[in-house]
Amino acid sequence: MAMRGLDEAFRGVGDKPGLDIWCILNLNLVPIPKSSHGKFFSGNAYLILHTNVLKTGVRQNYVHYWLGKDAKEVDCALASEKALELDMALGSCTVQYREVQGSESEKFLSYFRPCIIPVEGCLSPQMIGGGPDSYTITMFSCRGDHVVHVREVPFSRHSLNHNEVFIIDTQSKIFLFSGCNSSTKSRAKALDVVQYIKENQHGGRCQVATIEDGKFVGDPDAGEFWSLFGGHAPISRDPPSEASEEPEPQSMKLFWVNKGKLFPVESATMDRAVLSSDKCYLLDCYAKLYLWMGKTVPSSEKKAAITLVEAYVHSEGRSTSTRTTFLNEGNETADFKSYFNNWPKNVSSTLYVEGKEKVAAIFKQKGFEVKELPDDQSELKEPLINCSGDLKVWLVDHNEKSLLPTEVKNQLCSGDCYVVEYNYVHNSREYHLFYAWLGKGSTKEDIADAISITADMADSVKGRAVMAQVYESEEPDLFFSVFKSLIILKGGRSTAYKNLTEQKKQNASLFRIQGLGYESVQAIEVDLVPSSLNSSYCYILQEGDFFYTWIGSFSTPHDEDLLYQMLDKLSPLKQSILVREDSELDDFWRILGKKSEYPKERHTRLGTEDPRLYTGSIEEGKGDIQLHTR
Structure with missing residues (x-):
């Protein structure tokens, strides 16, 4: 099941390091081939994803949308919407940047070596991946010491000045003109740009000439350079006037x-x-x-x-x-x-602490002696491992495994088996956690294959590896924590399941929402009947492109927050119809078949029991094993 409302262009992105770039053309996202990365047309808007994979295996995704100075307003608005959609597809854990032509951030420019080259005009579908256009003389100004800002300027003597570096690109030769007041670093950066243009625009086959401002005597390249402008003449001492910088206000x-x-x-x-x-x-x-x-x-x-x-x-x-x-x-x-005071390393709710203090006060009033638990007990409230590591999921099919793409790796089918690999770093050491997840409707063959494949993978890695078998509906909290958001669907993807079961397509689905917290929420698909409802939970009912959110009378505000968080995963950017228990619409019951009874008692969801450690001993002469708690 793909996330509804997400563009097909985002399928499979964010897994591999590097750049993915799309241009808005006719209100659609059109991918830009790598050979054209760094070439941006001023009449278009673009969406850029940069994926960085750390040595620990953790992926970092950064989303930018670039707006050309002549881009249409509707394209700019669509680019910002698509940036949000892409963020949703990547788990709402990216940072998004708005980039405007001529004022790009250094982070954005650092993706393109040595520079980006804005091109006047609009990109057309025919230009993508096509051959070179008819060659016209182009003039660029270059500035910047750390990262170079390149902008196309009118091909005119009036564009030149003594403070910047300029590149004139002709069909047979590239000229580099260095203003007498330009910095050494700017000249070095501009040389990189010249080399880039030579390799990408001329296939490495053209001449390069450098022109020093004020040193023209006996230089044939200088004579050829000035002939492009109709002969030598004085140039402006100051650069073209730019808009004055706006003053900083007194406060934020x-x-x-x-x-x-x-x-x-x-x-x-x-x-x-x-x-x-x-x-x-x-x-x-x-x-x-x-x-x-x-x-x-x-x-x-x-x-x-x-x-x-x-x-x-x-x-x-x-x-x-x-x-x-x-x-x-x-x-x-x-x-x-940096703009805020008292920013903690880990922001967490204080409700637990406040509640503990209130309970302690009540017991003291009743005359009971109350002692604080040791500090190490509070650590049990923290995740057992680092849950910001790298997660990979494989589908097991015919004793083979296939890696699931990013947008569906948090969607498991109950008719299948999966291998889950989670890598994380603790105290500068890398750890590997492997799960064989076994769906309720999976075949015996797939179960055996999944366990075997998982064991082989755990044995093959270097470092500290742990393997566990997990059965659907019996998942430990840690399994949910590493997924952060998990969707368990009916049906299956594997060949064995499809051969065993007649696949019945239905246009509606019912999901029960549950979770340990904002960083661990699950949507479990249940039978599409009223008896699947429970007053203690929240549900999402989906039919086609329409969604209902059902709020049980005994659910909590926290449950509602998890509900809407998961709705963003199932149907980002779309509205849903809110239905509270005992206020359902007729259409709601129509989708479920008909109105009938379901559990309405308050259900207490018990937490995971505290772990216990036992030691064992066998008494001599007896076959009994004595267990002792520690």
Whole structure:
């Protein structure tokens, strides 16, 4: 099952390191071949994904959308929407950047060596992957010491000045003109650009000439250079006038977003505590803007908040090149955190601590002696392992395994078996955790193959490997934690399951939502009948492109938050119809067959029992084993 509402262009992306680039053409995403990476047309908008794989195996994904100076407004709006969709496809754990032609961030420019080259005009489908166009003389200015900013300028003597470096690209020769006031680093960077143009535009077969500003005597290349402009003549001492920089304000502004409007946050100090997980916030630092999106905010509200930021830039009279960064809670950049006081290393709820203190006070009032548990007991509340590692999932089919792409690796089918590999780092050491997940409807052959393949994989890795067999509906908390969000579907993908079972297609599905917390939530597909409902849970009912969210009368606000978080996975960017228990619409019961009875008692969901350690001994002369708790 693919996530509904997500573009097919995002299928399989984010697994391999490197760049994926799409251009908005006729309101569709069109992939750009690697041979054209770094070439951006000023009349188009682009979506860029950069995937970086650390030595530990952990993947980092960064999403940028680039807006050409002449791009249509509808294309720019669509690019921002697609950036949010791509973030959803990658698990809502990316950082998104808005890039404007001529004001790109150094991070964005660092992906392209040695530079990006903006091209005047619009990209057409016929140009993608095609041969070279008819050659026209092109002129670029180059500036920057760390990363080079290249922009196309009019081919005219008036574009030259003494402070920058210029490149004139002709069919037979590339000229590099260095202004007498330009820096040595800028000249070196420009030489890299010349080499790039030579290799990519001329196939490495053209001449290169360097022209030193003011040194023209006896230089035939200089004479040829000036002949392009109709002969030598004085050039401007100063670069072309640019818009003056806007002054920095005296203080920053923080707003929270509600129903398409901005409301100032009144706070004496900028503490992390002012940010709430169910809201979006805009931090205005004038030179740059940050939109922070809480982890429980529905994707429809995130989309509306991003649109509002674009309107805010326009209404405030800011430059369209104002740099904007979009951040999901838990994936903040160090730069964003620096604007807040008391930013903890790990943000967690204080409800447990507050509740513990209240219970202790009640017992003391009753005359009981209350002692604090040792500090090491509190560690049991923390995850047993590092849950920010790298997750890979393989489908087992006919004694072979096939790697699932990123967008479906958190979707397991109950008719199949899977091998799950989780790699993480602790105390600078790499660990490997292997699971053989065995679906309820899987065949005996697939079960045996899955266990065998998992064992072989665990034996083959270097380092510390642990293997476990996990049966559907008996998964330990740690299994759910490494997935973070998991969807268990009916049916199967494997050949053995399809041969064994008659596949019946149905247009509707019912999912029970459960979870340990925001970082561990599951959607379990259950039978499409009323008896699958339970007053203690929340559910998602899907028919075609329509979704109902059903809230049980004994479910908690926390359960509702998990419900909407999972809805973003199943149906990002789409609205759902809210249904509370005992207020169902007739259409809701129609999808389930007919209205009938289901469990309505309050169900207490027990936590995982504390682990126990036993020692064993066999008494001499007896066959009995004595177990002793430790």
